[in-house]
Every structure is written in C-alpha cells, then in structure tokens.
Amino acid sequence: MHEPLDPSKKQDQRKSPTGRDFNLVGKPFRRVDGRAKVTGQTRFADDLSFPRMVHMKLVRSTVPHARIVDIDLSEAEKMPGVLGFLTGESMPNPFGILPVSQDEHALCVDKVRFVGDPVVAVAALTEEQAYEASLAVKVEYESLETIATVEEAVATPEPRIHDYGDEGNLHKKLSMQFGDTDAGFEEADEIFEDVMYFEGNTHLPMEQHATVALTEEVDRVTVYSSTQTPHYLHRSLTKVLELPASRIRVIACPNGGGFGGKSDPFNHEVCAAKMALKLGRPVKISLSREEVFYCHRGRHPVLMKIRTGVKKDGTLTSQHLQTALDGGAYGSYGVASTYYTGALQTVTYNLPKYRFDSIRAFTNKAPCGPKRGHGTPQPRFAFEVHLDKIAHSLGLDPAEMRMQQLVPADSVTSNWLKVGSMGLGKCIEAVVEGSGWKERHGNLPEGHGLGLACGSYLSGAGLPIYWNHMPQSGVQLQLDRSGGVALFCGETEIGQGSDSVVAAITAEVLGIDLKDIRLCVADTDLTPVDLGSYSSRVTLMAGNAALQAAERARDLVAKGAAKKLEVPANELVFAEGRVFHGENPEVGMTWQEAVIEAESRFGTLGTTGSYIPPRSPGRYRGAGVGPSPAYSYSAAVVETRVDPETGVYRVEHVWMAHDVGQCINPAMVMGQIEGSVYMGLGEAMMEEQVYRRLPKKRSNALVHKHPSMLEYKSPTFADMPGVTSYIIEDPDPNGPFGAKEVGQGPLLPMMPAVANSIFDAVGVRVDQVPIAPHMIRQAIEARDKGKEARFGPKKFPEVDFGTPLRVPTPEEGGDGKAINIEEAGVREGTGTMTERKDAVKGGE
Amino acid sequence: MDSQDQKAGEHQQVFRLLNVNGEPHQTGFSVHHSLLEVLREQLNLTGTKHGCELGECGTCTVLIDGQPVLSCLELAAECEGREITTVEGMMNGNDLHPLQEAFADLGAAQCGYCTPGILVTAKALLEENPEPTRDEIVSALAGNLCRCTGYHKILEGIEWAAAKMRGDNDYTPPKEAIYGDPLPGEGGSHA
Numbered sequence A: 001m002h003e004p005l006d007p008s009k010k011q012d013q014r015k016s017p018t019g020r021d022f023n024l025v026g027k028p029f030r031r032v033d034g035r036a037k038v039t040g041q042t043r044f045a046d047d048l049s050f051p052r053m054v055h056m057k058l059v060r061s062t063v064p065h066a067r068i069v070d071i072d073l074s075e076a077e078k079m080p081g082v083l084g085f086l087t088g089e090s091m092p093n094p095f096g097i098l099p100v101s102q103d104e105h106a107l108c109v110d111k112v113r114f115v116g117d118p119v120v121a122v123a124a125l126t127e128e129q130a131y132e133a134s135l136a137v138k139v140e141y142e143s144l145e146t147i148a149t150v151e152e153a154v155a156t157p158e159p160r161i162h163d164y165g166d167e168g169n170l171h172k173k174l175s176m177q178f179g180d181t182d183a184g185f186e187e188a189d190e191i192f193e194d195v196m197y198f199e200g201n202t203h204l205p206m207e208q209h210a211t212v213a214l215t216e217e218v219d220r221v222t223v224y225s226s227t228q229t230p231h232y233l234h235r236s237l238t239k240v241l242e243l244p245a246s247r248i249r250v251i252a253c254p255n256g257g258g259f260g261g262k263s264d265p266f267n268h269e270v271c272a273a274k275m276a277l278k279l280g281r282p283v284k285i286s287l288s289r290e291e292v293f294y295c296h297r298g299r300h301p302v303l304m305k306i307r308t309g310v311k312k313d314g315t316l317t318s319q320h321l322q323t324a325l326d327g328g329a330y331g332s333y334g335v336a337s338t339y340y341t342g343a344l345q346t347v348t349y350n351l352p353k354y355r356f357d358s359i360r361a362f363t364n365k366a367p368c369g370p371k372r373g374h375g376t377p378q379p380r381f382a383f384e385v386h387l388d389k390i391a392h393s394l395g396l397d398p399a400e401m402r403m404q405q406l407v408p409a410d411s412v413t414s415n416w417l418k419v420g421s422m423g424l425g426k427c428i429e430a431v432v433e434g435s436g437w438k439e440r441h442g443n444l445p446e447g448h449g450l451g452l453a454c455g456s457y458l459s460g461a462g463l464p465i466y467w468n469h470m471p472q473s474g475v476q477l478q479l480d481r482s483g484g485v486a487l488f489c490g491e492t493e494i495g496q497g498s499d500s501v502v503a504a505i506t507a508e509v510l511g512i513d514l515k516d517i518r519l520c521v522a523d524t525d526l527t528p529v530d531l532g533s534y535s536s537r538v539t540l541m542a543g544n545a546a547l548q549a550a551e552r553a554r555d556l557v558a559k560g561a562a563k564k565l566e567v568p569a570n571e572l573v574f575a576e577g578r579v580f581h582g583e584n585p586e587v588g589m590t591w592q593e594a595v596i597e598a599e600s601r602f603g604t605l606g607t608t609g610s611y612i613p614p615r616s617p618g619r620y621r622g623a624g625v626g627p628s629p630a631y632s633y634s635a636a637v638v639e640t641r642v643d644p645e646t647g648v649y650r651v652e653h654v655w656m657a658h659d660v661g662q663c664i665n666p667a668m669v670m671g672q673i674e675g676s677v678y679m680g681l682g683e684a685m686m687e688e689q690v691y692r693r694l695p696k697k698r699s700n701a702l703v704h705k706h707p708s709m710l711e712y713k714s715p716t717f718a719d720m721p722g723v724t725s726y727i728i729e730d731p732d733p734n735g736p737f738g739a740k741e742v743g744q745g746p747l748l749p750m751m752p753a754v755a756n757s758i759f760d761a762v763g764v765r766v767d768q769v770p771i772a773p774h775m776i777r778q779a780i781e782a783r784d785k786g787k788e789a790r791f792g793p794k795k796f797p798e799v800d801f802g803t804p805l806r807v808p809t810p811e812e813g814g815d816g817k818a819i820n821i822e823e824a825g826v827r828e829g830t831g832t833m834t835e836r837k838d839a840v841k842g843g844e
Numbered sequence B: 001m002d003s004q005d006q007k008a009g010e011h012q013q014v015f016r017l018l019n020v021n022g023e024p025h026q027t028g029f030s031v032h033h034s035l036l037e038v039l040r041e042q043l044n045l046t047g048t049k050h051g052c053e054l055g056e057c058g059t060c061t062v063l064i065d066g067q068p069v070l071s072c073l074e075l076a077a078e079c080e081g082r083e084i085t086t087v088e089g090m091m092n093g094n095d096l097h098p099l100q101e102a103f104a105d106l107g108a109a110q111c112g113y114c115t116p117g118i119l120v121t122a123k124a125l126l127e128e129n130p131e132p133t134r135d136e137i138v139s140a141l142a143g144n145l146c147r148c149t150g151y152h153k154i155l156e157g158i159e160w161a162a163a164k165m166r167g168d169n170d171y172t173p174p175k176e177a178i179y180g181d182p183l184p185g186e187g188g189s190h191a
C-alpha cells in the first residue's frame, strides 16, 4: 500500500526484531517529500517571492572589537533604488536563544564584537542595489583590545567583551563533583592523564540562510525562514518587535541542511521582519556564503584535560575532566554547550566517581553554538582516545576493555542520568566481528591500522530551553469524510526526514496509506508548538505526540465502526486502509467508511497528542543538561592507511553500528548513519573554522582564514570510504514503537576512531582534530628522536575552579541533590538554562 | 552586441531568447547577470539552487547543450541559441526520470538542496556513458558537494537508474543500502 521501494520488485517484508508486525514502521518507504525534492518543487526560503518584494543586505563589522563612533548613511541614501535603513537603536531589546544569555541585538548597539557583527540593514528594490548601498554605508569605529583564544580570555579579564558572565571574559565557569573522586583515584592501580584539543568547525549547510518577511496589518508580520527552530524565533521576534506573539507568524521552510547551524534566532531574521513592518512591503534577505561562515554557531574549539583512575583489569574508578571552550563573541547555546562537554561522559562506561570542570570564554570571533552532537563530540574524542591509550598501556584489547565497563540498561549514572535501553554492547560486537578486529587490530603491517571508538547521544533533551510546564511537542489530527487525515505539527524538516517520521507513525496507527496524510508543519499560526529540530528530539518527541494523537483518532473511529459492525471497538484492527474484526477480517469496512461512521456519530473529528519527557532524577544545578528520554549508542571501527614518509593518510573503510531502538524507516536510518560517518570524517581529517589576525596597522582584525567552500575543506565524493553499517534495534520504552535517535549519534565515534587507527598504523598519537599529515609526521619525527611519540596540546590553562558543587552518587546513597550549595557558591535549582523561580514569576 | 540591447540605470540591459527545457523564453536582464540569476529570478525556475555563487559547490549545475555547467559562473547573455536543461526539465510528463525515481526511493535526497545539481550532472553522465563504473561516477560528481548523505546513496541511486535506463530490470540496489548490513552473526563478516 505504501510506495514500494521498487514497484517492479518484491521487497522482503522484514519483521521488526521485537517480532511485532507493523504495517509500515520498520520497512523502507519513499519519504513523503521525496518526489518534491527530486523535481525541484521543494520551496526553500530563497525560492519564495511575493509581489512588490524588496531586498535587504546587512552592513557587517569589518573590525573584531570596537565601539561604534559614527554611522554615516548620507552617501548610501542617495544610491539608486534605496528604500530604507535600520540601525541598532530601532531595536533596543536584546535577544538570544537561552534565557540566561540574552546578549544579542538585531543590529549592534554601541559595540561590535566580531568581524561580521551586523551594524546596519539596507533595503532596496533589487538585491544588487541593496548590496551597492551597503558598501556606501560608512561606519567609524574606535578599536578595543581583542581576544583570540581561551588563554587570552583567562589572562585578560578587562576590558570585557560583555558586561555579564561568570567573571571577566569567562562567560561560564563551573565545577561539579559526583561522589568522592579522590577516593576513586586512590582505589586505582594506575592514573592516566591526557591533554587534547578539538578544533572548531562549522555546519556548512549547502543552503545559505534566507528569510522573507511580509506584513498583513500594521501590527502583523509573517516570517518565512530557513530555521530549525521556528518556535524560538517566534519568541525572539516577539521580544524585539514588541508585538504580541499572536501577531507574529513564523513559517520554517524546509531547510537545505541545518546540522544545528540554523537553530539560533538570527539578526537577519529579526531585521527582515522589522524592515517589512517599516516599509509595508515583503522583504527578502539571502546571505552570501561568506556571511554564513560568520553566522557560524558551529562546533566550539575545546581544550580538554582528562585524568582517569584505572584498575589493572581496566575497571575505571574515577575521572576528572576539564574542558575549556572558545565561545566566540556571543552566548548562543554556549551555557548548554559548556555543560554538554561533560554531561554525557557517564552514559557509556561505568564511571563511579566523576568530576567535571569547565569554562567557556568570550572571544572576538564568530559565535560558536550547537553543531551535530552539540558539545559532546569533543569530550567523546578525548575519552575514547584516552581509553585506547589506557588499554594499550595495560595490555588490554580496547574493544574487550570497553565491553567490560558498559553501563547497564535501566540504571542511573553517577551524575544522575537515567539510562533506559542500552545497545552499545551489541554495537561493539557487530563492528568487532565485521571488521575482523580480533585478528587484525595490532597485527597489521606498518602503515595500516584499525581504530575503535564508541559514543552515545540524546533522543531529545529532557528539559526545554525556557522553563515551562507545557508540551515539548504537539500534534493535531483532523479527519473527515474524505478519508484524508490532516496532520498539524510544529516540527521542521531539515533534511533528516521528520515529516516522514510523524506521517509514518500516524499512518501506522490508522492503518492507512501515507499518501492519505496531508502535512502542515512548522507554522506558528497553524501548528501546535514543537520546540524545533535540534538535539535529535523529533522522532522521539514529535513521534510520541503523533502516536498519541493517532491512537486517539483510532479510538474515535473504532467506536464509530464498532457500532455499525456490531463488534467490540477494542477488537478492531486498522490495516491496509480497512477497519476490520481481528478474528474475522471479513467483518469490516474501508477506513473512509469508518471515518464517515465516526463523523456521523461524533460530529467534526479531531484529536491532539502531546509529549512531555519523564522527569530526570538529578536535582542539582546543572542537572538540566544531559537528561534524555532515551540514549542512542554507536560503535565504529575505522581502517586507515598512513604513509609514514609523508604522514598522508586515507581512511579506507568504516564499520559503524548504531543502536536506533527501532527503525521507523531503515532507508532513512541508513541515510543518517552514512551522513554522520561522512561529517565525522570531515571533522577528523580536514574541517576547521579558524581565524587569523590581520597586521596591527590593518586593524588587528581577527578574520576567518577561509570563508569559502573551496578552502574550507570538506569531504567530496572522492574522499568517502566504504561504509558497512549495522542497524542495531534495542527498543526503548520511551520511544515511539521503541525508536531512538540516529541523526547525531553515529558522528561521535568517528573522530576518535580515526585517531586510534592512525596509532595502530604508525604507533604515534595525534591528540587533536582535525588530523593533518604534518602532525603525524611531526609525531613520527619526535619518536625517532626519542621524544614522546605524540602531536598535540601540552597544557590546560591555569584556572581556579573554586570548590566544586558536590553531589553524592546513587551508589553513595545520594538523593540527586548537591550537598554544598553555599560553599560552592552555586544558586539552587536544576535549571542551567533558566531558573525555575524566575520562570514561574514570568521573567526571562 | 545585440541591437535590442539598451542601457537601463547603470547596468546595460540585454534581451535574449533562451531555450530552457525545450521551451523558448524571451528574457531581459542586466548584461552581467549569471544564468543562475536569470533562471531563478526571471524565469522563476527555482529548482536550480545556489550554495556559493562562486563556482565552488556544484549546487547550481545545469546542462548546456548536454554538458554540466556551473550556472553561477555562466553569463546568461551568452546562452542564446543553446539548449539549457534544469531539474525541472527532467520529468517526462508526470513521470519521474529514472534518476529521480531512484533518488526518491533510496533517500539519496535528504535536505534535497544539492539534489538538482547532482541529478542533472548524473543525467549528462548516463547519456554519454550508460554503464559507468563507480570511479567514473565519482569523478563526474567530484565537483558537487553534499552535506547530508555521505554520498553513498547518491552513487547507488545513479547505478540503479543506469540499470533501469539500460533496460536491466533485474538489477536491484544493494539491500545493505536500505536495511544496513546483515549483522555478522546473521550474514557473515565484511572484513
């Protein structure tokens, strides 16, 4: 009934591993948006145009840190086609994605903080005219001292880039201790310590951000945008435009790739709305690729120190992790990112005692934020390489050692995260078997190696970004006598297939064809709120909301049909477009007839479904980051060939196993696995968002080294190795049909697995990514000179983390709360992103 | 210079008869405008996308006289008398081209933004070389970036479409591309 994969061929009707026989779930089907995407019919934001539409450009700062002395529009005003300007004072209210970091302005007020910070918006009849006028705008700056790195930020508390933050130029500083880590280190036979570095990189979505705004009334504006988070954009617009939320409509167009890069509310979105209200005409802005590099919000560069106590048999007794994040010029998701560089260390291997310290610094560079894996790939890289070294030093097999340490299913970790299903063991077994690990690891000839690493990720964050008691996802279904079902949901299609997931779950429950479902998504006027397409939340959260709405619709229709068929409603089966008696399938009617019965009996038909995640057991400040209804797991083995003469290497094959709980559509799951392998390889081998200082006499600017797609290296068709992917299905009770996430998890093991494979190949360590051939060469040269066979950072900055917040572990009989709030100088509450008390009062 | 050419504002306007997807379009635009701009903004053929407008990403690829060309680098004024094909020209009536069919079924289009450029490039390849090897496909597409798929499904989609176009109806895409590889216990190792 659903679109067969190949109409001319019979596909095998595989049952789910749980033995359940689904209509649709778990079988490959064509995505609901598949046809539109191959015919050019999908309308991305820049594909939209409206009568009388005009174009906008932003004048961006050419200096990294300065006071704005003067803005001179006189030349620009005279340019042909120019219609209007906006500057900072017209939008004084600050905004930002997190309630604790409302530190952005639609256009800079007083100060610019990085090259690329927008100062003026110009609208003109054509895009070219707007561009030319933007060049004629003159901004006079008075330069301020710039900060380029975490070390500089630590050493330079004044002048501050922002007038808020934990201290000086440190946006965030935290220290948390779960259990008696000192006692844990004392139990250890050996203590290992490493310093590692993960360079920043960016999402590089193929689609450049674009927004179109139009007005219908003096006080009513509609914004179409390439955003992953229409709901948060809606909130920011309300704040900056000072209009009631009910007068602002945000429609997220399908995104031409997001990867986290379109999850912040952006200056250009706010300015387009403001300009449309000013001019009374539709306004479009489409960013250049260079601007996309400066919008960034990508992977934070993170320096890490990791210290672990281990018994001879590989048992981990204690860990102390320190991370230092280079946040760039604004808060963005940074406070959450900071916590994420520590939170998920505990969900893969037993870590009975754990301490985590972290700082996030403001620097005068494009703001960092969430990229696929948000804050977790960096410490995962450090941990997995560190474990590889530990195993090597103890003479243990790295795979075997991990297998011995797995966190049990249905347990609570030392930092109070509740783990449900846990398929990591099966993942490791699959890649170990598949790659011939046991025979080949450690035994391949010089220059040829295998590396193994694992990872885990959230299926959505346990807490919303701002405190509230409302659902994180909602779905509304509308059924009528046509037999068609209209599905309304706030979720946003960013390429990951979320439209298909909510449609398939609904079709599964109602037993109808996907083509009989009409989707209306990501429209704040029409669809129930969904928090957005980030933190791999949509399949689980919007999926559960769809499941609930569909089950309610099924019950309603069953009641109508049961009366007519004279059988009990609960014995009716919904499949293949029919509603029939389970034991006697002849007794039945078509789906459409059943809906008609229900509509006749109950009137107009509609149901809703909502999802709120279960409460997590942690009750300490910081416990808000890390909880998830379900964790996905992945393991990878990477096979690499390295030329020891040059350091040039090539990843030849990847074995990736991912525990997705339950596939909704295996073809789409495969796409996410392969896409994650690809993006992880890019991060391991080449991708970096790096800056250089221009000479002092030329403004001392910190400019992006290569804001172009040619020089920002990313893997091409020719760079992709073979990939053997194993889908592990360990259904989670919290997932719809047991489904967990797949969009981000499989990226995590890639970077450490590549680093570990290089060690297996040539016996040297590169403790940072991306790994360039010269780093391998330098490590080999160091070894040949009798020095440490390693390339990587040497030390972690000196930071006084003060007294950590102490939280006894479940094992120690803790209750999830901290015991020294006063001493640690930490405020109460679980929210890291907001204070519950403030929220209840209604403050942001 | 075309006699119809004239000055408008600062930019010289030109008028050209462009042949796009087999249909003639009389079009006026500034002389320096790229084919990309004219297709999207004058002809409203927004199926052709852009990722850089600098010739770096391949997203804007269209066919000119059957050859893949980066439309962001091509002056529209020079395209008169040439056969331009965009993704909108690939369907046959209401039926998808075999490449479109294969991409949709395998999930070779995720966000779908790189897809139009890749589809037309693959079309040109298969018209010249109906049975390309993996390496030949890879080198034909080496200039097209995709951030979503990891490229494998695109390659498998092109191979599947090539088989269909050759009339080889027994060909099926590798099952692993859809279901993942059989677990080692179930179907042997792939080492």
Ligand code: FES
Pocket (backbone or CB within 6 Å): B049, B050, B051, B052, B053, B054, B055, B056, B057, B058, B059, B060, B061, B070, B071, B072, B073
């Ligand atoms: S838009 Fe990138 S190559 Fe033309």
Ligand code: FES
Pocket (backbone or CB within 6 Å): A206, A256, A257, A495, B108, B109, B110, B111, B112, B113, B114, B115, B145, B146, B147, B148, B149
């Ligand atoms: S499918 Fe998204 S860039 Fe290729």
